[in-house]
Amino acid sequence: MEMSWEIDMTATHVTIGANVDFSEYLERAKTTGSVGEWPVKKSAKVGDRVVFLIPSMHGDLRAYGSIAGEPKLGSWGDSPRYFAEVKDVHAIVPSVPIALIRQAFPDWAWAGYARIYTTVPHDLSEEFWQLIKNPPLAYDTQDPPERIESVVSRFIRDTAAARALKAKYRFKCQVCGLTLPHGDGQHYVEAHHLRPLGRPHDGPDAESNMLVLCPNHHALFDLAVPRFVNERTLKINGKKHSLTLKHAIARSNIRYYTKHVIR
Numbered sequence: 001m002e003m004s005w006e007i008d009m010t011a012t013h014v015t016i017g018a019n020v021d022f023s024e025y026l027e028r029a030k031t032t033g034s035v036g037e038w039p040v041k042k043s044a045k046v047g048d049r050v051v052f053l054i055p056s057m058h059g060d061l062r063a064y065g066s067i068a069g070e071p072k073l074g075s076w077g078d079s080p081r082y083f084a085e086v087k088d089v090h091a092i093v094p095s096v097p098i099a100l101i102r103q104a105f106p107d108w109a110w111a112g113y114a115r116i117y118t119t120v121p122h123d124l125s126e127e128f129w130q131l132i133k134n135p136p137l138a139y140d141t142q143d144p145p146e147r148i149e150s151v152v153s154r155f156i157r158d159t160a161a162a163r164a165l166k167a168k169y170r171f172k173c174q175v176c177g178l179t180l181p182h183g184d185g186q187h188y189v190e191a192h193h194l195r196p197l198g199r200p201h202d203g204p205d206a207e208s209n210m211l212v213l214c215p216n217h218h219a220l221f222d223l224a225v226p227r228f229v230n231e232r233t234l235k236i237n238g239k240k241h242s243l244t245l246k247h248a249i250a251r252s253n254i255r256y257y258t259k260h261v262i263r
């Protein structure tokens with residue numbers, strides 16, 4: 001059945017999907033019609049539209065639905081957040097890479113670092129839905145990631161500074177110590193920028209702005225879950241973790257993360 005794409009008074013929200021097993025939620029939605037409760041802004045109303053962002057390396061918009069209940073106060077990590085039930089969930093095929101949204105709406109600051117849920121500005125809403133409905137074929141997710149590399153590379157490329165810092169930590173996560181060997185003596189680990197690179201944050205690509213993290217802890221930072229108790233102690237979902245520290249993180253970058261990334 002064709003959905004109506006006419007502009008109306010409802011708002012459009014983007015919420016965060018689970019990056020590992022979102023397909024399970026979609027399967028559940030097929031039988032129950034609902035995917036349960038998801039983080040949304042307090043201002044969300046019943047009947048508003050919701051798009052799910054999967055916050056992976058090449059984050060993309062993978063499903064849409066509508067809000068079925070009033071937002072209720074809950075918690076996400078240590079912070080209070082509002083959650084609402086989402087129903088009528090449909091997959092977006094092919095999914096829409098966030099890089100495309102960023103390209104289409106260069107002045108929409110959120111798209112420059114699209115890891116946290118948001119409400120689509122009303123004046124962009126109609127065009128946004130057109131993209132969700134008719135994503136250009138060049139952005140089919142079956143294409144190799146290089147197709148969008150020019151737009152997202154700032155977030156994933158390994159700079160000389162990142163490579164040197166990873167080596168300093170012997171490719172181990174500063175939070176949990178995990179390292180992922182992948183043959184020939186190589187180990188996989190990721191570098192995270194506390195003050196994000198690119199617009200609108202314009203963080204420096206410098207050691208003093210970086211943490212070396214396993215993919216899981218990197219994802220939690222992208223979701224702005226960890227909080228700094230002090231420069232070497234984090235609080236993650238109520239539990240304290242001591243960071244392994246072999247380099248100096250600038251306080252200004254921790255402050256920026258705390259003030260502008262955690263919202």
Ligand SMILES: [Zn+2]
Binds near residue numbers: 217
């Ligand atoms: Zn870790």
